[in-house]
Amino acid sequence: MTTHVVETFGLSKRYGRETVVDNLNLAIEPGEIFGLLGPNGAGKTTTLLMLLGLSEPSGGHCAVMGVNPLKSPLEVKSKVGYMAENMGVYADLTARENLRFLAGLNGIKNPAIDECLELVGLTSAADKKAGTYSRGMRQRLGLAEVLIKNPRLAFLDEPTLGLDPDGIATMLELIERLPREKGLTIVLSSHLLHLVSRVAGRVAILNRGRLLAMGSLADLAAKPGLPEDLETVYRHYLKAEGLEAPEVLGDPGATGGDAG
């Protein structure tokens, strides 16, 4: 099964007695947009951190493009772009300088800064300090920082968190273009189903670190005994866990942190 871009086998993470990720098995295909869906605290961020080698799994193992991130973190990090939730940019630097710094950290000699800025629509603001940017612009700069290293895989953690409806639409549009134009595989984490369902081909629904269901949205909806409506499906899986999570169906402008 080496064709999978990301594979996890029984991946687990415990902090003390608390299990954050519990025996997770995932397989992500190249070129797809994969949604990690779940309420706050479901273990989405922890999973991504383990895949990047930034956090050590307590059990199980994982492979990112055939590489074990625990053994060769640098190899994984050079191939994978990661946009953390609530990620920050250097406020005193311009967008261009931020990108140049990131390219420098990746040892890229001639980074395609202008193209990246063009792609995320920041060309006109390229030489303004990032501190003056709106939240949406900063988020797009964050995406450009992922793209500057020419990754083959991108982990986007709550990329639409705190954006207004326009910002969300722009961001999703961008994310949707990337697999087609750059051949990227994207793993997208969110607690908002209706956002993920707009771009993701397949999703995994997580709650309290456990995988509840995985498959294309159509597959999940077509499961016997379930109504067609995807939100109802999502709610169904969460309800099976005894969790009523109105925030997962929140409005597009919904803000608030996600520790998961």
Place this chain on the structure above:
Amino acid sequence: MRTIMMKELADHFGSVRFMILLAVVFMVALLGIHLAGQGVRNLLSEGGGAYLEGRSFLMLFTAPGALMSLLAFMTLFGPMVGMVLGFDAINRERNQGTLSKVLSQPIYRDEVILGKYLAGLVTVAILFTALLAMLVGLGLMAIGLVPTAGEVARLLAFLVLSIIYVGFWLGLALFLSIVFRSVATSALAAAALWVLMSFFVPVLGQAVSEAVVQVEDPQNPQAGELAALDRVSRVIALASPPALFSEASTILLDPTHRGSKQALRFSTMSRLDQFLLNRFQGVLSINQSLVLVSPDLLALLAFYVGTFLLSYLVFVRQEVRSA
């Protein structure tokens, strides 16, 4: 690492903080040189000129001014420079959400602290070289004496020593910025450590030595008892970088100063040199002074390496997420 260092350097030099630091340091320097200049002029006019032959220029640094000597100023304010440059190095990035981004790039974690550390050290080196050059220039004008070659050599050694000293504080501040998530807490902790090491440890040394050493008649202590008192408080002062720096730089800047006999015991000086040193009470050569300084320097370097190692160990084990 180079990328991080260059960015941090640019950050340092472009920051308002650095400008304020520069203003404070130069203000202190101006004040210090003014007071010290007066002191040296007084000494010279009292007919000490012949006595001070060959080291009158260095007196600028060690002569007690109206408040304190220039050296004491530097012992006290040097740590401030190091701490201001380092106290928020890591936790600021953590709080603004750039740390996880940097750490998800293909670089080792120690490159992050090393890059930041070296940038701070280069900044300190530039600042202190400029400061010393300015002090020498102003000193020339203040007392109208030209330093001899030996004095210049001693000044250069002193410059290196002070950069190491401030570097220690920089490393300490960096460590605090790793341990404490809040910038305000690490600033406060740095200030607390500064007070502890600058004021508390020397006083503690005195108190402990008085408790340990039996003095028969406090009104009229014997020479041996005084020596014992001195020895104990010196051992405790080894735990205080300001005391080490103060001792070492006094030896470097004052050719007649021999430090303690303790230093001699630990030093690598040959027996002949030791004999000569004890036999002839006079001006030391710079080589002899450097040998005398070596134990203090070693202790200072041990502190230095210790804090850095600690920073590294804590940082590598730390979770990335800020929550």
